[in-house]
Amino acid sequence: MLQFKLVLLGDSSVGKSSIVNRFVKDSFEDLRESTIGAAFLSQTIKLNDNGKEVIVKFEIWDTAGQERYKSLAPMYYRNANAALVVYDITELDSLNKAKTWVEELKNKVGDDNIVIYLVGNKLDVCEKDSSKRLVSLEGAKEYAKEQGLLFIETSAKTGANIKETFQEIGEKLYDIKKTEVNTDLDGNTGEIEISKPSTNDTTSCCS
């Protein structure tokens, strides 16, 4: 199974955690969510590759509040395949903050290594009362185009476009992976899974 690390960025209270919760808890009842307590959430999605079903697993890292003072650790960005940079379409300044997160991400990760999705959240608020919208769709779209980012507006509350966003990221990442399939799909990295001690004692020759 293909596995991708996805991180969320954006100012606090733009709805990063709500987006994750909507996606992980709600969307795919038929597929088990795997739950990893304090570490990160994961969720699998199905893709269709010319009739062949492909399962992609997202390992979703939320900021755990460490973004509040820009105190995110390098560990958070490291090896991320995709990032959702979230802003609030009812908060004018949140798009500017999102732009600084995009900069930060490009500095820390290097943009050819990561798929960045700019997400304007709280669409539901504006649908009810269009005067609440303070960030225009066109302005954000144009910025995303300039920067080569994917772009969408969502509502974590109603679920609008949440599923679609992750689906699109999954497809995008799968396409990238397919082109580099020869590199290492399951190469031996020498990594040790420390929650699983070995049971066979390789040095006892007499057992």
Place this chain on the structure above:
Amino acid sequence: MYNTERRPSMAERRPSIIASSAQYSSSSLVVPHLAGIEDPLPDTTPDKVDVLIAGTGMVESVLAAALAWQGSSVLHIDQNDYYGDTSATLTVDQLKRWVSQINETMLPCYSNAKLYVSNAIGNDNRKYISRDFGIDLSPKFLFAKSDLLSILVKSRVHQYLEFQSLSTFHTYENDSFEKLTNTKQEIFTNQNLPLMTKRNLMRFIKFVLDWEKHPQIWEPYATKSITEFLIEKFNLEPAQVNELIFSIGLCYTADTKVPHALQRIRRYLISFDVYGPFPVLYSKFGGPGELSQGFCRSAAVAGATYKLNEKLQSFDPTTKVATFTDGSKVMVSEKVIMSPTQAPRSHKHVPKQNFEIHRLTCVVEKSCSEWFTNNESGAVIVFPPGSLKSGNKRVVQALILGSGSECCPSGTCIWYLSTTEQGDRAEMDLDAALEAMEISIIRESSTDIVNDEDIVQITDNGQTVVNSVKLGQSFREYYPREPVQHLLKLYYTQHTSTPPFDIVAPSLFENETTIRANKLNKFTAEAGDNGVMYTAMPSTEISYDEVVTAAKLLYEKIVGSDDDFFDVDFEDEEEMMSNPPPAKYENAIIDDEDADHDMDADSSEFVGEMEI
């Protein structure tokens, strides 16, 4: 002890738990899987916290996570714009700034920092860039059977990290590296060991695995040196004695006291084969720096607030108000814990740091794969006393990490050398060890030798095969045409209050006397750190063994007891169902007493082998 009522823990405070508290009446707490990211976070810094911790080094970070999961509100700050403090893993640019901070004496507890950076590292089209490198300020490795490892698993912090094995321990002897004979199999198949030596070695290994149960053997030597004990009691040869004391035991001198040394030798042996045929692990992308980040993230998930670039200006123990240099304030209801490196400018109570650790970190432009076992990217080289040109009195230890550790780019390697030697001699010893390593790696990796049939064999397809083991011997006189290219070379002295060897003792935090004085309102005028409790600087210990002990001691001082130190169970449906852990799992790494049973089983295996 004086444990009053415990604060409700993170798990207990969760609404979902309170609603169904009857189900969770047992002592171990179950944290639901969305814990920590379920609720929106408050927008501002809390104006009141239970504990303020300054410095995000290993000990402080483990402490922060333990306290946060226990239910304390924690504000964790660091004056730097990166995590890790004394345990940080730095890029080259960060390292340059760190060194200049030391030299401008803005950073207490460090001195004599000298840094050379080759112009191959830079930001504009150079061969390497700054962030290709992750340099540890206090490099460490993790024993496969150790308290920190258990906590990594229990707290789930291990899921943020990637670990790799390290099985190669070299002892430098007679101008060459001897690979350690460290498995039962190797002892038996090693043709160079006389039968009698094998027997004696096996007898010692059998004893040391449960040495505490056999006081009749070691007690007469309790105050004597391990060298004397090994020679007199087990008739071991000098080569084996050196390996046991310095490479397996990782002791610093030949006169290490018997109980200390036995404990350390046992630590290595019981760690073998827990995950495979190797005793230690290290974390990819950087050692303590990565682990610190992991524990900080865990603490944040449990509700701790993180603020980098924040420095304490002063703490007033009467009003309990902490003031930061940016003017913000927070009320601290319980304790302020602080690394000595983060002390406010007007500090008066930083404990004396009486011991020096001298370090030399060198990045070389060689892969050094000759020193690693297949598929590994790390090795340890130990230079016993007297083995170096400088006539070293103490051991020089070197941790070697290659590019597989992701701490340096392909074709390069980081050498971390350190010694507990004090004063000027230390640098001479480090230089001598560096030279020995350079000569050795050139000999072993040299390709300038052609057409010497004795050493170079040509295979059927014309490939040249160079036997690295033979080369060490044959090229004693070989003078390298090309010296090893240094990409970076860093000397520094770190000061610590932890004596070499005495792994953290409670007394280290006993500048509580000043705290008691504080309680009686005997504050030192003008001091910004009245009532602050300082953590210890990292000791010279190359494993993480001191970290949990230190964090637990501090935890007990804050909470009143260490009973619920990381007493959290996480909900984990999928893994439990699809992957039942092996029956041995819990005991194999967490419970020491049960481990003794395992060891007994192993010992009987030894007996069997002895009779072959």
